[in-house]
Amino acid sequence: MTPAAISFYEGQGRLLEMIARGAALKDTLDRLSLLIEAQSEGLYCSVLLLDAESRRIHPVAGPRLPAAYMRALEGAAIGPDVGSCGTAMHFRRTVIVADILEDPLWAPYRALAAPHGLRACWSAPIVSKDDVVLGSFAMYYKEVRRPNDDETGLLAMAANIAGIAIERQRREDELQRYQGRLEALVAQRTDELQQAMLEQRAIFDNATTAIFLVKDRVIQRCNRRLEELLGYSPGELNGQPTRVYFPSDAAWEAFGEAAYARIAAGAGFVADTEIQRKDGSCIWTTAFGTAVDPTDLRKGSVWVGVDISERKRTEEALKAALMEQRAIFDNVNAGIHVVRDRVTQRCNRGFEAMLGYAPGELDGRSTRVYFPSDAAYDDFGRRAYAPIADGHAYIGEIELVCKNGERRWFASHGSVIDPQHPASGTIWISHDVTERRRAEAALQELLLEQQALLDHSAIGIAFVVERVIVRVNGELERMLGYDAGEMKGRSTRCWYTSEEEYEAIGAALAPVARAGGVYSRDMELVRRDGSRLWCSVHAKGIQADRPELGGVCVMQDISGRKQAEAALVAANERLERGLAEVEQTRAEISQLAELSSFLQACATAAEAHAAIADYAPRLFPGSGGALYLQDDSGVELMNEVLRWGERPLVAHFMNDECWALRRTQPYRLDQPSSARCCAHVAAGHRSVGPCACLPLLAQGKIFGLLYVEHAAVDGGRADARHRLAVALAEQCALALANIGLRETLRQQSIRDPLTGLYNRRFMAETIRRELARAARQGAGLAVAMVDVDHFKRFNDTYGHEAGDLVLQAIAQLLEGHVRQSDVACRHGGEEFVLLLPGLSQARAEQRALELLREIRALAPTHGGRPLGPISASIGLALFPQHGRTPEALIEAADAALFRAKAAGRDRVLVA
Ligand SMILES: Nc1nc2c(ncn2[C@@H]2O[C@H](COP(=O)(O)OP(=O)(O)OP(=O)(O)O)[C@@H](O)[C@H]2O)c(=O)[nH]1
Structure with a gap:
């Protein structure tokens, strides 16, 4: 590697x-x-x-x-x-x-x-x-x-x-x-547990339900609610046997048997139980019980008690309400049925009976069975369920078919049973209204007939409720000038002439209507345009004892009859007025004729004046007036000669102060004003009534004025009255003119035209009258015969006119010398006679001597020339010593005169 x-x-x-x-x-x-x-x-x-x-x-x-x-x-x-x-x-x-x-x-x-x-x-x-x-x-x-x-x-x-x-x-x-989630879960559970414990504690302490722990039917622990529920003080129940809240041993034992059998079986126990409070009163509770540990009953049981007294009461009330509802459902005089999805769920006997079905026969059947057709069923579904779906009730009338095929009308009210749950269905309440609808139809027919009757009636008809017009016929609308339907809803005030009449007739009509009578009267109704129409009105309540039904008014246009009546009344009034006027005129003419007769009989103006003053107020009642005569001095002056009535009239006025005198025609003022009044009337500064100034004419000349001031009210006779005043004035003028004429003639017959003294004829009458009076009174009467000495010389020396002048001068002297009772006459030629009533001889002689002195004092002139000395001789004769008759006395006086002449003239000798 x-x-x-x-x-x-x-x-x-x-x-x-x-x-x-x-x-x-x-x-x-x-x-x-x-x-x-x-x-x-x-x-x-x-x-x-x-x-x-x-x-x-x-x-x-x-x-x-x-x-x-x-x-x-x-x-x-x-x-x-x-x-x-x-x-x-x-x-x-x-x-x-x-x-x-x-x-x-x-x-x-x-x-x-x-x-x-x-x-x-x-x-x-x-x-x-x-x-x-x-x-x-x-x-x-x-x-x-x-x-x-x-x-x-x-x-x-x-x-x-x-x-x-x-x-x-x-x-x-x-x-x-995972660990994090686990931890969070544990923390959460811990919190929840703590929360639950706190909540449990809170529930236990504050629960509105009673919670308690029981072991061997002895209360181990309880919350405050249980103590409150049973009326115990805090802690008082702990250690108490559960028997304390049972009303009896039997109840306690029975509860125990039932409850613990279930709890022992591991199930919960629930029961409504009546328990007893400390004060002996009982309450209802619901008790829930469970074992604390179903596997070990020795750990006891937990109980929760809920006060259900209120619920029990509510249940009782609900039960009662349900029973009532059931009773209503079964016995109400209405059809009730519950419908869901247009299927009858249930209905009461009333509904079944209405439609002629047997009990229960409609339940579960489609509501289609009692609709006359599918179309009607569908149409009703649309009309009724739309408002119901919107939460409103359906109210309407529908025609349904009974089981026997008869169709009947129902008034139905439908609404959803539970608005929160529309699917719960609808409830319908129905009333058979067939008879009512038939009655309504009959009524409608009747109303139509009635309306036709109303519309074609020739008299006005109105239905009135509480003095509001609810219906009228066309004739009444036409009579009162309303458009169709316009009167409906108006107050009957609309046809009364005044509020007072409305009230008065309302008060008069009500008792008559209540008594079932007919209130009738002729009255003027006000038309829509304000004009009036005379109608004969008859009103009657629909039903005497139910004034709320109102009444019916029947109105007939009687304006034609009223016009005829009015015309008749007016004609009658005119006739009566005419008759009265004729009567008055007749009476006035009679009075005037009477006055005229009087006036003709009057010998003197004074008598005539008295008669006029007496008749004028009778001819013109309430009047005042006066009669004026032209002053005879030649001045344009009117002097009052008579008056009547209480008017402050002037006694004299100038002719130009009167419009009648100025215009030589009557002047009439029916409504006098100060501007138009004559000055002699307005002089009083007063309110002057209807008046007239009526000139008195004779032979075309005004010689006087009759002024008449009438009473203020003339009674429509101003013209007649004026005519009467004119007639009176004419009568007055005629009479006074006649009297004046007669007086003139008489004066002419008894007066000497040259001297104006009474003539020999008058003297002869007078001496006779005076002698009779003197004899009656036992008084004396002196007769003095006066004769101008050598009068012939005046004529011869100065002419006849101068002689006349001398005679006039002596006549004037005699006239002025005599007393009121004495009478001076021209006996003839240059001879005068004086009648001196009541004088003694001495006094008569003295008067005669005084007269001679005054004659001697006369110094008349003619043509600027003095007419020389004048003297006269007087022969005196006295009654009764020188004679008892006129002839004897005149003769005696004449004889004495003769002797005076013979004795040398210018002297007085007694017979
Ligand atoms: N002028 C005038 N003369 C009249 C009137 N009447 C009579 N005489 C005249 O009067 C005269 C009267 O005269 P006599 O009778 O003679 O008397 P006398 O002259 O008055 O004388 P004595 O009486 O004796 O003193 C007559 O001559 C009449 O003509 C008359 O009216 N007028």
Whole structure:
């Protein structure tokens, strides 16, 4: 053996020793590479490991190969053409590449090896004893080269030693991993055990269930819960026989027999048991018992007790509820059935009876049996199960077929039994509504008929509930001007004329409706546009004792009748008014005629005035007024001659203060204003009523004015009243004018036209009257006959006119000289007579002398010339001493005058 061979064998020995010693794998494989490289010049070795899982390369030794090259191999995947090593490992055979640059196996790695000058690479797979590829051993040369047999053997040997080292290392790694896992497992188990012990302790101490250890039916140890459960203080139960919590010896023994027989058989024992607390009360518990060691019962048993009183109560309640539910299920007046997958699971008797099936006959049958057709069955399935699938209930009415073929309608309510578990099926509750539907159909028909009746009725009809319109017919809508359906839902207020009427009729109607009567009245209804319509309304409650059902109102348009009635009433009123007016006019005419008659009878204006003042207020009740006459002085002045009523009227006014006088026509003011009132009326500064100024005309000339101020209210007779006032004014004018005329004529008949004194005829009448009065009163009467001395001379000297002037001057003197009761007359020619009632002779003589003096004092002129001295002679005769008749007295006075003339004139002589 050569030294090289010896060295090689020694090297192998050290290598195996390293392996046996457990040296690090890299060190061992580096040493192996160096040992092999030492056997040939220019040889470079490498060892690659194969990751069994990913089939990827991991370089582990190559002490003389370039480090960059070795790093580049890291992670490369093996395959059928991956250089020498990758291919060797892939095919599990030695791969000899003589020229890396030429061999196709190196195509992917050629660029990697070339820079380092590597040309040949022989690689052998490293295979474990159990035929697993562990890696590869490679030999490189920087020249093109093929191995000889020795080199092939060396390659195989190196791969074998590397396999031993790798396997050894892998076993070691595995052992260490196993040990590590074992240790971790032990640590984990220890922790778990400790945790379990802690938990057990915690459970024992804090458990909500009672836990206790029993040996020979004596409590060895128990947790607090058992003590609490049985009402004992801490530690009090330890050492106590289990008999303490049994209500009787019998119960204790029976429990013991049952429980320990099972525990002895190695099985657990579970039972619900009633146990007794320290205070004697009993509770239900579930007891679980097991032997501590089934192989050795002497070690005792562990018991867990759970208070199930609440559960028992719940069970009782549940039982009761189930019984109730059963009772409901069996007796409820509804069909109940439980369906799953459209198959009847069970149903109550009610449901079977509804469809005419015998008890239990429907159970397990498809619900199709009671549908009239497949189509109906499918349709119902779609309609009903869609909402149920969405978690809603199905509520609807369906038509089903009874066993005898009769079809009936059912109201059904279906819902899933357990929403959490829809597959649990559905429960259906059904009511037979066939009769109701028939009734509804009949009702609907009736309603349609009723509606037709309503719609074609010629009277308005409304159904009202709590004063809200629920239905009306077309006629009522037409009558009140609403569109179809517009009245429905409105308050009946809509047709009342006021809130007060709404309330009042509501109050009046209610008791009538309650008594079952009909409330009727004619009333004005308000139409939609606000206009009104007279209707005859009849209202009645649907049912007297059920006001909540409302009532029916029947309304008939009576506007035509109302108009006719109104027209009749108006005509009647007009007629009555006309009659009243005629009557009043007649009465007024009668009054006026009466007044006229009076006025005609009036001898004087004063009498006429009194009559007018009396009749005017009767003709115009409540009126006031006055009669004015033109002042006879020639001034345009009106003077009041009479008045009536309470009006502050002026007594005089100028003619131009009156519009009637200015315009010579009546002036009427029905609504006087200060602007339009006459000044003589407005002078009072007061509120003036309807008034009229009526001129009094005679022969086309105004001689007076009648002013009438009426009562404020005229009763619609302003025109008639005015006509009456005009007529009154005419009557007044006529009468006063007549009286005036008569007066004038009379004056003319009794007055001397030249002197204005009474004439001889008047004197003859008067002396007779005065004599009668004097005789009646026993008074005296003096008659003085006055004659102008030598009157003829005046005529002759100054002319007849001058004579007249003298006569007028004396007449004026006589007129002014006499008293109220005296009468001065022209007896004829230049002779005058004075009648002086009640005078004595002396007084009469004195008056006669005074008269003569005054005559002598007269100094009339004519044409600027004085007419010379005037004197007269007077003859006096007195009643009764000189005569008792007018003739006797006149004669006596005349005789005395004669004597006075004869005695020289200008003197007085008594008869
Ligand atoms: N101017 C005028 N003369 C009248 C009127 N009436 C009568 N006479 C006149 O009066 C006169 C009266 O005259 P006599 O009767 O003679 O008396 P006498 O002249 O007055 O004289 P004595 O009486 O004796 O003093 C007559 O001449 C009449 O013509 C009259 O109305 N006017």
